[in-house]
Amino acid sequence: KSQRVKMDATSEDVVEPMTNGVHHSEDSNTEPQEKKDCDPISECYICKKVYNIPKTLPCFHAFCCSCLEDHISKSLNQNGQKYFACPMCEEKCEIFKGALPGQYAHAFQDDLFLAKLVELQSAMCEGKLCDICERIEENKPASHWCMDCNDALCETCLKVHLHGKTTAGHSCLSIEEMRRIPLETLMKQKNKVPCMKHNELITLFCVDCREPLCVQCMAVSHRRCENVITVSDALTSRTDVNDVISRLNKLQATVENAGGIGQxxxxxxxxxxxxxxxxxxxxxxxxxxxxxxxxxxxxxxxxxxxxxxxxxxxxxxxxxxxxxxxxxxxxxxxxxxxxxxxxxxxxxxxxxxxxxxxxxxxxxxxxxxxxxxxxxxxxxxxxxxxxxxFDRLGDLTVDVGDSDEGISSWGVTCTSSDDIIVTDCKNKRIQKFSKFGDLVDYVQLEDEPRDITTCGNRDDVAITMIGKLVIFLATRKTMQLIKRAKTERQYDGISYSEKDAYLIVSSLRDQVVDIIHLDGSVMRSFGSGAGDRVLFNEPRFISATPDRTIIISDVGQNAIICIDHNGKVVFRYKPDGQNGLKKPQGVCVDKLGNLFVADFGNNRVQLLASDGLFQRNVLGIESALEKPVAIRVSGSNRMIIVQSDGMVKVFSYS
Incomplete structure (x- = not known):
């Protein structure tokens, strides 16, 4: 087949270095203060001392700024690449663009929480000196602590502090009194966090974007958002923090019970x-x-x-x-x-x-x-x-098992005019391309999209989202949000049944395939429960066929499963040998009922008959195809494929 169009559906976010919000001077050469029997949470993994200007990596591990800088410099000299491995978990972290040698660590976010924790622990130690006096190179013992400024004060500085125009209302405690109060209580008192952009206190939370805000953030960046509430209300009623914590605990327990990292x-x-x-x-x-x-x-x-x-x-x-x-x-x-x-x-x-x-x-x-x-x-x-x-018995391959690592696009669909719409989960947006490959429009989302499908004859699309949500967009001219539908489960794959006007969705987490109304309510569920035998391991992509059957790619079983609308298995395609599937992803059906499968691990597309029998491989490495994820055949017989790297490729199909 001839390659017609190539489009890059990914874009890189430019990350500006965060400003330093910790009271330590970046040019200070003072060593972190050692403390006997300190809480491990305040100890740097590298130097084994109390944090000095703690920096947090994307993997949530924190290190001293200087320790992290030394580690990054050594790593870059060894691998010659623009990334380094976290000293604790070995996750790869990329260097921010524009970061200069000697300043790599400064580009990462300051951990204000740990900085405050370290300062409080330091203030409670014996012999704590006044922070204000230390800045003018004088050593006077501290007697009080300002909960607003996070500064230790001597008696003289305390008097000035409490009579200043901007600091008269600050809450100051004696250090002796602080030592009698549990650290947890002190951390929660006067817990004011400044906005990194505007240096104002964060008091609001945008439910739509799931971001904490200051007043200026709301006025500038979130003025069109409808659900902005206070931080206290957000924790009690409108967020799923407890659900996230429960999932983290459950997942950690599952991993540990399964043998942990040794598995x-x-x-x-x-x-x-x-x-x-x-x-x-x-x-x-x-x-x-x-x-x-x-x-x-x-x-x-x-x-x-x-x-x-x-x-x-x-x-x-x-x-x-x-x-x-x-x-x-x-x-x-x-x-x-x-x-x-x-x-x-x-x-x-x-x-x-x-x-x-x-x-x-x-x-x-x-x-x-x-x-x-x-x-x-x-x-x-x-x-x-x-x-x-005879020249060999077979081949040996290394299966990294990370089938989805690096996947930046989960879904693709096309309109009646052959416009191509792609979900870009890496950059949290929906992109619309013309049939010639030009970017026509995009919608920035508050969270990560998964799969996408067209709904009906008006070219509206439905998109599964992280956070138990399905959103609907109009795509005729410019893309606009039509409505949101909350769902009972977190869904991944999605397809629309033209005959029945309902959505068919898959859930990796719950290992089920559901038929749901357009309002998100569940009509039928297949794959788990007391009355169902387990059908799926990792149901990923879904495709509804004209004869009302449902095609599902199961990554965990390396199989394609076809069920009818009552959940009965019509066929199961799990071949061995040279036609064997390896982490199958996208599935779609053409006008004649032929089934196409994105064979992700084998870098090819397989063609099956409507009864699940193998016909041939229609695309492979010889067509410059690499790690196909999502696949769709348009009404004008064009095969649209999105690779794991976000590249969209269009092939002629007849």
Missing amino acids: PDRTLENSIHEAQERINTICNTICDRVRQYQSVLLKSLESQSEKAKGLLKDRIQPRKTGLKSIKAANDRMQTLLRYGSDVEILLAYNQVRKKLDSCQGAIGNTEQKAPSVRLDFILDDTVERFIEN
């Missing part, structure tokens, strides 16, 4: 052992069958040899007998010629002539070669072709 190592060792056993089994099976037939052939050879020897004896024996008779007759005639009379010679002559004639027929033409018998082994045609074509 992947055991999985690898098990897979190596299984591969070794399979290789040995196949080779031994082949060798055993060959040796078995070798024994049969040798026994047959023994009996056939006896038969052949008998045949040869039967053919040679007359010649031997005739030759002996001729020799005897010849000896007789030579003796008579030497010693016999003429009469005796003539008497023997007639008898010898008759004997010669009879022996001549038995011996045959003396110029011909002696009679022979051969025993040949004729190779079977199948074995002969096997030997000629």
